[in-house]
Amino acid sequence: MLIASSYGLPKPKLTIFSSGKESDFALLKKGLDSVLGPHKHLSEDYKYQILLDHLKFPSAFQSFVLDKTLLFQRKKPTDSSGLFFRDGKKRIDYILVYKKSSPQVEKRCTFEKNLRAEGLMLEKEPSLTNNDIMFVKIHATWDTLCKYAEQMNIRMPFRFHRRCRQIKSWLPRNPMKLDKEALPDLEETDCYTAPFSRARMHHFTINNRETFFSNSTRSRIVHHVLQRTKYEDGKSKMGINRLLGNNTYEAAFPPHEGGYKSRHSIKTHGAQNHRHLLYERWARWGMWYKYQPLDLIRRYFGEKIGLYFAWLGWYTGMLIPAALVGVFVFLYGLLTMDASQISKEICEANTTIMCPMCEENCEPWTLSDSCVYAKVTYLFDNGGTVFFAIFMAIWATVFLEFWKRRRAELTYDWDLIDWEEEEEELRPQFEAKYSRMERVNPISGKPEPFQPFSDKLSRLMVSVSGIFFMISLVLTAVFAVVVFRLIAMEKFASFNWYFVKKNWQFATSGTGVCINFMIIMSLNVYEKVAYLLTNLEHPRTESEWENSFALKMFLFQFVNLNSSTFYIAFFLGRFAGRPGKYNKLFSRWRLEECHPSGCLIDLCLQMGVIMFFKQIWNNFMELGYPLLQNWWSRRKMKKGGGGGQNVENKAQLPQWDKDWNLQPMNAHGLVDEYLEMVLQFGFTTIFVAAFPLAPLLALLNNIIEIRLDAYKFVTQWRRPMPARATDIGIWHGILEGIGVLAVITNAFVIAITSDYIPRFVYAFKYGPCVNKRCLQGYVNSSLSVFDMGELNNRNHSGYCRYRDYRAPPWNTVPYEFTLQFWHVLAARLAFIIVFEHLVFGIKSFIAYLIPDMPKDLCDRMRREKYLMQEMMYEAELEHLQKERKKNGKRYHHEWP
Numbered sequence: 001m002l003i004a005s006s007y008g009l010p011k012p013k014l015t016i017f018s019s020g021k022e023s024d025f026a027l028l029k030k031g032l033d034s035v036l037g038p039h040k041h042l043s044e045d046y047k048y049q050i051l052l053d054h055l056k057f058p059s060a061f062q063s064f065v066l067d068k069t070l071l072f073q074r075k076k077p078t079d080s081s082g083l084f085f086r087d088g089k090k091r092i093d094y095i096l097v098y099k100k101s102s103p104q105v106e107k108r109c110t111f112e113k114n115l116r117a118e119g120l121m122l123e124k125e126p127s128l129t130n131n132d133i134m135f136v137k138i139h140a141t142w143d144t145l146c147k148y149a150e151q152m153n154i155r156m157p158f159r160f161h162r163r164c165r166q167i168k169s170w171l172p173r174n175p176m177k178l179d180k181e182a183l184p185d186l187e188e189t190d191c192y193t194a195p196f197s198r199a200r201m202h203h204f205t206i207n208n209r210e211t212f213f214s215n216s217t218r219s220r221i222v223h224h225v226l227q228r229t230k231y232e233d234g235k236s237k238m239g240i241n242r243l244l245g246n247n248t249y250e251a252a253f254p255p256h257e258g259g260y261k262s263r264h265s266i267k268t269h270g271a272q273n274h275r276h277l278l279y280e281r282w283a284r285w286g287m288w289y290k291y292q293p294l295d296l297i298r299r300y301f302g303e304k305i306g307l308y309f310a311w312l313g314w315y316t317g318m319l320i321p322a323a324l325v326g327v328f329v330f331l332y333g334l335l336t337m338d339a340s341q342i343s344k345e346i347c348e349a350n351t352t353i354m355c356p357m358c359e360e361n362c363e364p365w366t367l368s369d370s371c372v373y374a375k376v377t378y379l380f381d382n383g384g385t386v387f388f389a390i391f392m393a394i395w396a397t398v399f400l401e402f403w404k405r406r407r408a409e410l411t412y413d414w415d416l417i418d419w420e421e422e423e424e425e426l427r428p429q430f431e432a433k434y435s436r437m438e439r440v441n442p443i444s445g446k447p448e449p450f451q452p453f454s455d456k457l458s459r460l461m462v463s464v465s466g467i468f469f470m471i472s473l474v475l476t477a478v479f480a481v482v483v484f485r486l487i488a489m490e491k492f493a494s495f496n497w498y499f500v501k502k503n504w505q506f507a508t509s510g511t512g513v514c515i516n517f518m519i520i521m522s523l524n525v526y527e528k529v530a531y532l533l534t535n536l537e538h539p540r541t542e543s544e545w546e547n548s549f550a551l552k553m554f555l556f557q558f559v560n561l562n563s564s565t566f567y568i569a570f571f572l573g574r575f576a577g578r579p580g581k582y583n584k585l586f587s588r589w590r591l592e593e594c595h596p597s598g599c600l601i602d603l604c605l606q607m608g609v610i611m612f613f614k615q616i617w618n619n620f621m622e623l624g625y626p627l628l629q630n631w632w633s634r635r636k637m638k639k640g641g642g643g644g645q646n647v648e649n650k651a652q653l654p655q656w657d658k659d660w661n662l663q664p665m666n667a668h669g670l671v672d673e674y675l676e677m678v679l680q681f682g683f684t685t686i687f688v689a690a691f692p693l694a695p696l697l698a699l700l701n702n703i704i705e706i707r708l709d710a711y712k713f714v715t716q717w718r719r720p721m722p723a724r725a726t727d728i729g730i731w732h733g734i735l736e737g738i739g740v741l742a743v744i745t746n747a748f749v750i751a752i753t754s755d756y757i758p759r760f761v762y763a764f765k766y767g768p769c770v771n772k773r774c775l776q777g778y779v780n781s782s783l784s785v786f787d788m789g790e791l792n793n794r795n796h797s798g799y800c801r802y803r804d805y806r807a808p809p810w811n812t813v814p815y816e817f818t819l820q821f822w823h824v825l826a827a828r829l830a831f832i833i834v835f836e837h838l839v840f841g842i843k844s845f846i847a848y849l850i851p852d853m854p855k856d857l858c859d860r861m862r863r864e865k866y867l868m869q870e871m872m873y874e875a876e877l878e879h880l881q882k883e884r885k886k887n888g889k890r891y892h893h894e895w896p
Contacts (some may be wrong), residue, residue, distance in 0.1 A: 001656040002158070032457055036485060041778045071380040078164075083255060085123050085139060085657055092211070094222040095656050096136035096240075097251040106250035111243060112136065113233035118225050119144030128657055133250070135656045140222050145213050146198050148221045155193040155415045156212070157205045193415045203876075215576040216302055216722035221253035223721050224251065249328070251664060253718045255655050257300075260715055269848040274300045275714060285708040288703055291708075302722025303414050308670050309706070311417055311728050312677060314406055316702040318399045319709065322684070322695035325391055329692040340378045341844035342759070345779040355579045355800040358490040358590065364788070364800050377601040380690060389689040389746040390839055396685050397738040400732070401850040412861065416726045430540050451538060463533040467552060468530055469558050477519045486589035493718055508592075509602045515610045516564045518609070521617065526556035531606050531668070547730035550671050557679055561610070567754050568603045568747070578815055579786040579802055595802060600754050611683050611694060615701045618676055619708055650734035665720040673709065674731045677702075681735060685742035689749045747835040751828040752820065753768070758782060761827050766820060781820070785809065 078141030082094055085165035098108060112122055120138050149156070196204065203514040206212050213221070226240040231248070243249050260279040262272050271277035278300060298306030337343065349367035356362035365415040406859075409580055411417055426448065434449040441448045483510055492507040530552035582590045594602075653661075666672050684698045751754050763777050769776065783801040787809040799809075805821035807814055807826050 001328055022233065029364055058275075062674060083258065085121075090121060090139040091215075091218070092137045092656070093140050093215075093218045094138040094226070094252065094254050096138065096249050097134050097660055098136070098214050098249045099247075100134055101132055102247060104246065106242075106244075107231045107243065109122050111229060111248070114229045114231070115225065118229060119147070120222065120225060125654070125656065125658065128653060129661070135660070135662070137656065140218055140225075142209050144225075145218060145221055146196070146201070149196040149213065150198055151218075152221065152224060153195045154221075154590060155336070156196045156219060157193055173403045200876075202888045206347050214299060215254070215257060216299060220302070220722050220724070222254075231693075240343055241429075251657060251660065251718075253664070254721060255659055256651040257718045258655065259658075273287045278710075279714050282570070283707065283714040285707055287467065288707055292706070295413075300722075301720060302724060303416060303672065304725040305713070305720065306414070306721040307410065307725055307728060308673060309709070310406070310410055311403065312702065312706060312709070314403055315399070315539075315681070316699065316706065318395070318402075318686075319702060322395050323577065323699040326688075326692040329382075329388045330379065333379040334383050335383040337375050337378050340375075340382075342778055343371070343374045343378050344757075344775075346374040349779065352780075352783070353798070353800045355788070355802045356796070357593075362490070363551075367801070373601065380604045380633075380692065381600040381756070384692070384733045385754060386750055386754060386835075388692050389750060390835075390842075392685055392688045392695075393739070393743045393746065393839045394842055394846065396735075396742060397846050398850075400735055400739065401847055401852075403732075404848070404852040405425040405641060405854055408857055411726050412857055414832050416724065417861065426540060427542055427545060429535075430538055435537050451540065456537075459537045463537050463552075466529065466533045467555060468525060470556055474560045474563055479569060481512060481516045481519065481564055482567060482584065483589065484515055486585060489592055490510065490589070509605050510609075513592075513606050516606070517610055517613055520564075520614075522562055526553060526560075530556060543725075546671065547667065549668060550674065550730050551630040553671060553675055554678065557675060558682065561614075561679055562682065562686070564608075565603065565606050568584050568599065568606050569687060569690070569749055572602060573803075574752075576686065578784075578804060578806060579788075579800070580790050581815075600690050600749075603645070603687060603749070604755060607683060607687055607694065608697075611680075611691075611697055615680075615697070617705060619701075658702065659718050662718045663716055663830060665717050669720075674728065677705075677755055678731055678734055678738070682738045682742075685738060687749060688742070689746045690753065739843070743836055747839075750835070751831045755782075757827050757831055758824050761824050766825060784815075786815075 003429055075478045084090060085092065102108070115138070116122060119141055121140075121141060123137045123893045125135045125137060127135065194203070204212075223240075228238060229240075230238045231243060240249065240252050245250060259272070260275045260283075262269070262276055266280045271280065274296065278293070278296060280292075280298070280614070282285060292309055294306055294310050294313075295553075297309055319422055346367055349469050352367040353364045362712055431449050434451050437449040437452065439450040440446070489508045530549055533552060534545060534549040537548060539548050560678040572592055574585055576591045576593045583589050675776040680698050680701070688694055759775055759778060762781055763775055766781060767774055767776065767778070782803060782805070784804045785799050785808040786802055788798055788800050789794040805818045805824065806820055807816050809815070856866070
């Protein structure tokens with residue numbers, strides 16, 4: 001009775017296995033014939049599957065039935081590629097994986113019964129590598145695809161085609177472009193598209209029903225059904241995500257289109273599938289200098305991933321001019337280092353005695369001991385610093401403005417212009433949570449779940465409190481690093497080893513940066529916190545969920561990565577005090593001072609070490625870790641570690657088994673990928689005045705990053721669900737915010753951290769050759785005098801020098817700030833105001849000059865809209881005239 005009602009069959013004359021204790025295969029066969037005998041169109045293996053799904057057998061008998069079913073199945077011819085059902089005709093659109101030992105049998109059976117009711121066809125297959133794993137293969141029928149394609153407003157090819165674009169063959173071939181022979185599958189008809197409608201199906205170009213909907217579109221439709229199918233009674237009991245969360249299913253993914261390697265050359269035999277084509281023309285390291293095949297990436301992985309790689313490629317290309325200018329600035333400092341007046345004075349200051357770095361065990365030291373430190377500082381703090389900071393601020397604006405234009409072209413070519421307002425859907429979790437509270441949607445006019453403002457505000461306040469709490473943990477860790485630097489400074493300055501004692505600045509900065517890097521990596525646990533806080537807010541749509549989660553992750557990681565950098569840039573050496581009256585932390589540790597040549601080298605060292613090692617770590621985690629995991633899975637598979645068959649040759653496995661042994665894509669989609677690049681963008685622009693080689697390091701990393709991500713997506717990860725998107729989401733707003741912050745921070749770095757302004761004031765006001773604007777005597781002018789006799793330490797006497805603008809001890813008002821100090825301070829503030837207004841003005845002017853959408857694209861869109869209306873009119877007229885002829889009615893030329 002249960003079988004018949006579940007599958008829409010007539011009630012049988014008798015019911016079998018009421019006790020559930022029979023174990024005879026003949027009785028099982030007899031029972032099948034008695035219950036389902038009238039329905040001879042059902043295959044034997046399908047009958048067995050019905051029994052397995054809906055009868056409550058003991059586990060031992062269930063295993064017996066399964067063995068008999070699989071024995072029967074193995075006798076039938078199967079598709080060797082693993083991309084079809086056992087009949088070799090129905091394409092597999094999605095794969096569900098579950099464990100036989102899972103106790104959630106009832107939920108799974110109800111869910112699969114409802115999937116069949118929605119028009120999906122299911123077929124189960126055991127794993128060859130693990131006896132506890134079962135695969136559920138899903139196929140969407142033509143009627144189901146048409147039904148949901150219409151509901152989802154999926155745009156499909158229209159009957160009329162665009163005019164082919166003229167190609168100027170006489171132009172020399174760009175070596176970075178892939179020619180048509182390299183990507184033969186991309187030579188498809190360029191046609192108009194329109195939202196699919198079953199009522200107007202005759203308007204669409206349907207040459208073959210099997211290929212009309214692409215594999216990615218079929219998978220997206222099936223995923224849409226999986227998200228909204230119930231597994232229990234009640235509005236909240238729905239969706240594959242909840243079933244994955246409660247371990248009813250272990251995984252859900254669309255299958256790859258076969259292997260990515262072939263024994264035959266792609267040049268002679270062609271590509272065996274799109275995955276193979278992507279590997280040969282995109283993911284291989286030999287393709288590092290080629291443009292990416294974005295259309296093929298979009299077709300295989302979906303528009304959302306295609307836009308990510310388009311943005312990453314655009315960002316990498318724009319880094320080339322920034323890296324070249326940065327290298328030129330660095331080379332300028334390298335070539336003029338020996339001619340630097342400040343470096344010469346520091347290296348020749350053999351008689352200039354500097355004050356001790358600590359008050360107990362430290363001794364006075366000569367300024368010439370820091371000659372190397374001064375020369376290295378000049379590499380990054382020279383006349384090109386201001387120019388490069390202005391250039392990078394303008395570069396960030398140009399990059400974002402031209403990306404808007406590039407995105408507009410991609411969204412037009414990929415039929416995404418009107419997608420967001422047509423296809424944005426509510427999250428199933430939001431529908432389940434607020435199903436009892438509804439309001440009329442002002443756009444659609446239909447009732448939908450509604451989150452009250454009071455509930456939204458309270459949840460938002462809790463989320464913001466969690467964010468501030470996590471940020472406070474980061475700031476506490478930074479404070480701990482500051483304390484470590486203070487302790488290390490005293491220890492290294494009084495070290496017995498002369499080499500360390502002489503280079504205590506490098507030792508303190510280097511160890512501080514390394515400790516800070518380890519803390520940064522150890523505090524990288526924000527993902528779970530951000531996930532919990534985002535779910536607590538209950539965002540309305542998937543895009544809102546992703547944007548909220550991405551913003552939290554960015555705030556956590558940005559503060560974690562840059563808080564210590566902000567300390568070095570703007571606080572290091574600013575509140576140290578003076579000899580005899582130093583400011584101390586907890587009345588114990590003296591605050592750090594800047595080197596006589598400035599604090600910029602500390603900032604440069606901080607950025608270089610963190611940027612270099614973090615990129616290495618990220619690349620290892622992105623590729624090395626999945627490689628190790630997949631290697632371990634293959635090793636267990638060969639040994640039969642899951643209790644399955646010993647599989648020596650991976651090619652013997654069906655595609656679903658191969659994909660199951662790959663690593664799943666990150667649970668949060670592309671958030672981690674974007675986050676890494678956006679943080680790198682911040683490092684490249686925010687403190688670029690202190691580290692002109694940052695764009696070069698970013699460029700080299702991104703060239704590797706594109707191939708790493710491509711190789712990872714194609715070979716190491718299961719195929720992600722092909723999703724659609726019109727832009728890069730909240731990341732564009734974050735990039736614009738970073739661009740504004742970069743202008744402010746670079747202005748402060750040049751004015752406060754760098755010695756550019758003090759040198760400028762000295763050259764124009766206090767130098768011995770004002771008209772020539774030279775820096776002769778600058779070092780002596782920037783050092784103040786202190787009487788060591790005022791110290792409690794009787795071993796020290798005489799005068800020593802320290803970095804500040806204060807009156808000497810013999811002055812009527814000793815140790816007060818001099819007039820030069822106030823002139824420098826005024827110049828710093830004036831520079832910040834002028835620099836910010838100038839750069840912001842240039843940025844705004846450039847943004848105004850560059851429209852977000854090219855004019856020719858606007859004309860094409862308006863032209864297409866006009867032609868679409870004409871074509872729809874003509875196509876409908878032609879169709880109705882054919883219908884009238886067919887029905888024998890009178891033929892009319894006018895619109896009926």
